[in-house]
Amino acid sequence: MNDLSVEFQGVSKHYPHFNLDNIDLELPTGSIMGFIGANGAGKSTTIRILMGLVHQDKGTVNVLGHPMPADQTEAKLDIGFVSEDMRLYGAATLKWHMEFVSSIYPRWDQAYAEKLVRRFDLKLQQKIKGLSHGQRVKAALLLALARRPRLLVLDEPTTGLDPVARKEVLGELMAVLADEDRTILFSSHNTQDVEQISDQITFIDHGRIIDSDDKECFLDHWRRLRLVLPQNTELPHLPGVIDVGGSGRLPVLTTNCFDPAMLSVCQDLGATVQAVDNMTLEEIFVTSVQHRRETLAV
Amino acid sequence: MHSDLIISQTDGRPMYLQIMEQIKLKVSVGDWAAGQEIPSIRQLAMALRVSVITVKRAYLELEREGVIVTQHGKGSVVAPDASLAPRLHEDQLAEHLERAARLGELLGLTPEELASRLEQASGRSMEQLPKENQ
Numbered sequence: 187m188n189d190l191s192v193e194f195q196g197v198s199k200h201y202p203h204f205n206l207d208n209i210d211l212e213l214p215t216g217s218i219m220g221f222i223g224a225n226g227a228g229k230s231t232t233i234r235i236l237m238g239l240v241h242q243d244k245g246t247v248n249v250l251g252h253p254m255p256a257d258q259t260e261a262k263l264d265i266g267f268v269s270e271d272m273r274l275y276g277a278a279t280l281k282w283h284m285e286f287v288s289s290i291y292p293r294w295d296q297a298y299a300e301k302l303v304r305r306f307d308l309k310l311q312q313k314i315k316g317l318s319h320g321q322r323v324k325a326a327l328l329l330a331l332a333r334r335p336r337l338l339v340l341d342e343p344t345t346g347l348d349p350v351a352r353k354e355v356l357g358e359l360m361a362v363l364a365d366e367d368r369t370i371l372f373s374s375h376n377t378q379d380v381e382q383i384s385d386q387i388t389f390i391d392h393g394r395i396i397d398s399d400d401k402e403c404f405l406d407h408w409r410r411l412r413l414v415l416p417q418n419t420e421l422p423h424l425p426g427v428i429d430v431g432g433s434g435r436l437p438v439l440t441t442n443c444f445d446p447a448m449l450s451v452c453q454d455l456g457a458t459v460q461a462v463d464n465m466t467l468e469e470i471f472v473t474s475v476q477h478r479r480e481t482l483a484v
Numbered sequence: 485m486h487s488d489l490i491i492s493q494t495d496g497r498p499m500y501l502q503i504m505e506q507i508k509l510k511v512s513v514g515d516w517a518a519g520q521e522i523p524s525i526r527q528l529a530m531a532l533r534v535s536v537i538t539v540k541r542a543y544l545e546l547e548r549e550g551v552i553v554t555q556h557g558k559g560s561v562v563a564p565d566a567s568l569a570p571r572l573h574e575d576q577l578a579e580h581l582e583r584a585a586r587l588g589e590l591l592g593l594t595p596e597e598l599a600s601r602l603e604q605a606s607g608r609s610m611e612q613l614p615k616e617n618q
Contacts, residue, residue: 217536357530357533360530361530363529363530363536378493384535401535401537401538402538402541463496
């Protein structure tokens with residue numbers, strides 16, 4: 187069995203006002219990847235290429251062992267896709283949708299679907315047009331989950347959900363991963379959700395991947411050092427430091443490749459290390475994006 | 485699945501450290517007994533709604549510290565206390581013996597002389613033992 191469920195190599199797509207540029211992406215089977223980017227960063231375009239909905243100009247895409255877009259019909263039997271603009275029929279009920287989807291996909295699991303109806307607090311007889319945004323998202327997710335796909339691709343699944351619904355949805359996503367052969371890719375700009383449940387994290391900005399790693403490495407490599415400098419001392423440029431904030435004798439350094447040896451370097455300069463802070467994924471994301479934009483601007 | 489571990493979003497420490505600390509507490513107060521089977525990595529991840537890789541890291545570090553033992557394909561158990569101390573002592577003994585052998589060589593002792601010195605040392609240690617235990 188291939189241990190990568192998704193593999194992008196050098197994928198590019200040109201639009202008049204946007205370029206997806208040389209995307210490499212690897213998603214190991216059995217894990218969750220959080221795909222983070224600002225609005226318009228290229229998340230949805232990447233996902234559409236993954237699904238075969240948009241054809242790349244360059245590069246290769248392999249999903250569950252199928253080259254895309256060539257093999258998309260077969261690949262889609264094993265992919266569950268939920269996006270924000272997913273159209274369900276407004277005049278039809280949830281029950282009607284469940285019967286429709288189950289008639290197409292042979293692996294439809296009716297018992298699981300019914301369990302999800304209860305867990306998501308949905309009603310079988312309710313028409314889609316009468317549902318709130320959160321209920322619609324949960325309905326779409328239910329229709330995808332009950333097919334028991336090997337790969338779930340979710341475009342902003344938690345956006346616009348209230349805290350209770352968000353917790354239900356994240357819980358169901360984790361439950362999918364109880365089976366080691368299932369894999370999830372979800373895009374979000376909610377870094378807190380991503381930080382909590384993702385194994386792999388990928389940052390995208392302006393159509394380029396700016397970082398991609400497993401979450402523990404990500405969090406391990408980033409630190410913020412708060413220093414106190416002796417009087418009349420200038421802090422030289424230190425390798426690995428990508429941002430220097432603070433002011434005067436109280437600089438704040440941000441590094442994306444923290445090594446305890448850095449602390450002794452600072453101490454050798456006469457500085458006192460006041461604190462070494464862990465950073466949240468949100469802080470890491472914002473700093474990465476800013477750093478990259480500044481580097482490009484120079 | 486219900487879990488009685490708590491991951492706090494306001495606790496500044498990484499999630500894997502929070503998991504480690506709470507498991508150690510469970511073991512030290514005896515809620516999780518020596519040799520007892522503990523949740524698999526995936527089970528605990530699901531229950532806590534945190535990623536598999538975070539729980540995996542916590543388990544790896546706990547194993548390194550000798551708190552739990554993971555058998556490949558069989559899951560993890562709380563380390564049986566009885567075996568923990570002897571294992572550490574075994575490692576120490578091997579280290580000391582090697583050092584003794586090196587020092588003996590430096591002093592030009594034959595292996596027989598070294599062995600007899602070890603015998604004398606263990607004789608002295610035997611004499612001291614009962615006193616220490618009283």
